[in-house]
Amino acid sequence: MQKISAEQLDILNEIGNIGAGNAATALSQLMGTMVDMSLPWTKLCLIEEGCELLSRPEAVGVGIQIALEGQVSGMTLLTFSEESALHILEAFGDMLPDKSLLSEMARSALMEVGNIVTGSFATAISEFLHTTAWCTPPLFIHDFFDAFVCSVVVSGCQETDHVLVFKTELFVGGKALQSDLAFMPTKEAFHLIMRKLEATRG
Amino acid sequence: MGKKILVVDDAAFMRMMLSDHLTKAGFEVIGHAENGAVAVTKYKELRPDMVTMDITMPEMDGIQAVKEIKKFDPTARIVMCSAMGQQHMVMEAIQAGARDFIVKPFDVARVVQAVTKALA
Numbered sequence: 162m163q164k165i166s167a168e169q170l171d172i173l174n175e176i177g178n179i180g181a182g183n184a185a186t187a188l189s190q191l192m193g194t195m196v197d198m199s200l201p202w203t204k205l206c207l208i209e210e211g212c213e214l215l216s217r218p219e220a221v222g223v224g225i226q227i228a229l230e231g232q233v234s235g236m237t238l239l240t241f242s243e244e245s246a247l248h249i250l251e252a253f254g255d256m257l258p259d260k261s262l263l264s265e266m267a268r269s270a271l272m273e274v275g276n277i278v279t280g281s282f283a284t285a286i287s288e289f290l291h292t293t294a295w296c297t298p299p300l301f302i303h304d305f306f307d308a309f310v311c312s313v314v315v316s317g318c319q320e321t322d323h324v325l326v327f328k329t330e331l332f333v334g335g336k337a338l339q340s341d342l343a344f345m346p347t348k349e350a351f352h353l354i355m356r357k358l359e360a361t362r363g
Numbered sequence: 364m365g366k367k368i369l370v371v372d373d374a375a376f377m378r379m380m381l382s383d384h385l386t387k388a389g390f391e392v393i394g395h396a397e398n399g400a401v402a403v404t405k406y407k408e409l410r411p412d413m414v415t416m417d418i419t420m421p422e423m424d425g426i427q428a429v430k431e432i433k434k435f436d437p438t439a440r441i442v443m444c445s446a447m448g449q450q451h452m453v454m455e456a457i458q459a460g461a462r463d464f465i466v467k468p469f470d471v472a473r474v475v476q477a478v479t480k481a482l483a
Contacts, residue, residue: 269376
């Protein structure tokens with residue numbers, strides 16, 4: 162396990178805060194309502210702990226899986242509880258007549274939310290590294306957390322065993338919604354991040 | 364009659380939103396495409412006045428689709444729809460012949476301005 166100092170974790174947390182701020186602005190514009198986003202914590206951990214942090218036993222959730230390309234490449238997974246996903250769909254109002262998780266349009270709207278959140282965090286990381294990252298088309302998952310979280314995390318960790326977890330809280334229409342974003346970097350991206358963190362050690 | 368527009372995006376929700384903005388602004392959305400390959404086929408079939416083109420799509424991406432459409436019709440008017448982190452792709456699309464770009468999530472005024480300018 163690659164150890165990082167409290168100070169380096171602060172830097173990752175700060176990057177996450179920038180991502181959360183940008184995501185909130187873009188989500189407000191997309192949904193036409195005030196959206197805020199906070200970041201209770203960030204953690205760099207190994208696969209097993211990553212699975213535990215993201216999983217919610219016996220609960221059904223929604224996952225948006227997006228591969229990142231560019232120099233900050235890797236796999237990402239954004240998760241919401243089913244209730245949170247439905248609340249987000251409600252916030253779209255008249256824009257979205259059918260708010261069922263089975264509707265193609267509702268799924269597409271949630272994938273766009275995933276694009277925005279993941280893209281905002283990826284941009285914050287890539288700007289910190291002075292390099293590039295962009296999202297590829299998302300995959301929509303609606304299943305028990307136990308059925309998809311670990312398989313996505315493990316398949317994303319082909320090159321390193323490390324997972325960067327951002328614990329986020331979305332505030333939509335006055336309600337706080339739990340959401341997690343996991344980034345499983347490629348070896349190249351992981352080394353880029355670690356080198357930069359080493360270089361910024363005070 | 365409003366100018367005819369082909370909306371290309373792999374996300375059904377974004378096609379719906381963009382079509383809604385354009386229709387309300389007086390344009391006529393004559394077709395949708397969910398990837399670059401379908402966009403090229405529909406361009407040839409529908410001959411729109413203008414295309415809004417997403418960048419990241421499965422099958423064929425928006426940049427390749429711009430190149431194919433420009434090969435078929437060098438006068439084609441295309442506005443790119445980009446997401447965060449895609450500045451370098453926007454540049455490549457502009458070099459391939461796209462006229463302008465709009466950034467997601469869409470701001471209605473900016474969409475109308477870019478499309479109007481590209482049609483001028």
